[in-house]
Amino acid sequence: MEEQEKLARFQERIDSGQKIEPKDWMPERYRKQLTRMISQHAHSEIVGMLPEGNWITRAPSLRRKVALLAKVQDEAGHGLYLYSAVETLGVTREDVINEYLEGRAKYSSIFNYPTLTWADIGAIGWLVDGAAIINQTMLARGSYGPYSRAMVRICKEESFHNRQGYEIIYTLAQGTPEQKQMAQDALNRWWQPAIQMVGPPDDNSPNSAETMRWQIKVESNDVIRQRFIDRTVPQAHAAGLTIPDDQLKFNEETGHWETGPIDWDEFWRVVKGNGPCNRQRIQDRINAEREGQWVLDAAAAYAKKQGKKQLTLTE
Amino acid sequence: MSHVKEGAHGILWEVFIQSKPGIPHKHAGNVHAHDAEQALTNARDVYTRRMEGVSIWVIPANLVTASAGEDSDAFFDPAEDKVYRHPTFYTVPEGVKYL
Ligand SMILES: [Fe+2]
Ligand SMILES: [Fe+2]
Numbered sequence: 244m245e246e247q248e249k250l251a252r253f254q255e256r257i258d259s260g261q262k263i264e265p266k267d268w269m270p271e272r273y274r275k276q277l278t279r280m281i282s283q284h285a286h287s288e289i290v291g292m293l294p295e296g297n298w299i300t301r302a303p304s305l306r307r308k309v310a311l312l313a314k315v316q317d318e319a320g321h322g323l324y325l326y327s328a329v330e331t332l333g334v335t336r337e338d339v340i341n342e343y344l345e346g347r348a349k350y351s352s353i354f355n356y357p358t359l360t361w362a363d364i365g366a367i368g369w370l371v372d373g374a375a376i377i378n379q380t381m382l383a384r385g386s387y388g389p390y391s392r393a394m395v396r397i398c399k400e401e402s403f404h405n406r407q408g409y410e411i412i413y414t415l416a417q418g419t420p421e422q423k424q425m426a427q428d429a430l431n432r433w434w435q436p437a438i439q440m441v442g443p444p445d446d447n448s449p450n451s452a453e454t455m456r457w458q459i460k461v462e463s464n465d466v467i468r469q470r471f472i473d474r475t476v477p478q479a480h481a482a483g484l485t486i487p488d489d490q491l492k493f494n495e496e497t498g499h500w501e502t503g504p505i506d507w508d509e510f511w512r513v514v515k516g517n518g519p520c521n522r523q524r525i526q527d528r529i530n531a532e533r534e535g536q537w538v539l540d541a542a543a544a545y546a547k548k549q550g551k552k553q554l555t556l557t558e
Numbered sequence: 559m560s561h562v563k564e565g566a567h568g569i570l571w572e573v574f575i576q577s578k579p580g581i582p583h584k585h586a587g588n589v590h591a592h593d594a595e596q597a598l599t600n601a602r603d604v605y606t607r608r609m610e611g612v613s614i615w616v617i618p619a620n621l622v623t624a625s626a627g628e629d630s631d632a633f634f635d636p637a638e639d640k641v642y643r644h645p646t647f648y649t650v651p652e653g654v655k656y657l
Pocket of ligand 2: 318375
């Protein structure tokens, strides 16, 4: 079949709502866009464990500690689902991870902010996982089978993350004045990064047109961001907290919350590697790989010694 | 030098989970592991953290042979025109029961 004809047939399949599977023909650009998106997503799940891991040993109660531990463990699982999904596109997990550790891959900019107080753990679960759920629910409807199935699985696990975060924030907001202030302070610091995290405005999102034509993404950044804002503002108010935006207002006609200007310069600065924690996050991941190497070596040595169903990549 | 050596995470395994006794195992995803035993424990930790399964199968991904998605029309063609394999193909006289 001619390339043009193949492309047309491919677009037809997508438009009719069929999922594309790993062995199907796909345009090189489709493969590239997906490889980029899924690996960035995988890195984000893994690097996202760092700011939260920072508070596991200092969680204020056993209840909070087991919940946070379980959440962070889920994120490790999310990273694994996604690294598996990206491998179906013909790259190896080792390659994809190296790209990230060598600073050649992006990941969600929000994980480059520090977690200064316990309330930040609440803010992450509430805001970051909240925005992630909306984005991932959309991605679950996407055209690439393995990615969309990974999203379905992930979404099932996310809602506990979101609720545990909100519970932390809400509890602090009903506590002593100092505790309430701590919750408000966390919201003040995380609000802008959270509304930026689903990506730049549609007219300045270089990949959007293509990823939407191929239904890798089925809704635009602006739509996702607005949905997040509309759901989150009333949640803040229910906790007695104030969204740090004095231009925020409810538009009776459209039924949407309208925000003041979003600081996109800040967003691009962090994406380009100059957020408060970018360097530390990569260094921590490099150290984790290095310090964990002996576990992998031991597992390989054990498998070899046992001689049990040991199979090599070249089989 | 790269941080993670090629093959450092072992090989790729396909994971199948039986969610309740008596029903078929269903494909759940993948793990990396150096041997079957490790693949099983990894699969347990990744795919059954919320009691999603009572039994797990793992199989090296490179041992799976799959029909090609693109040729699926031709591949499944022999079954396409055999409507007589379905009960609705046959007419039953009015009033006759238990057929
Ligand atoms: Fe996640
Ligand atoms: Fe999460």
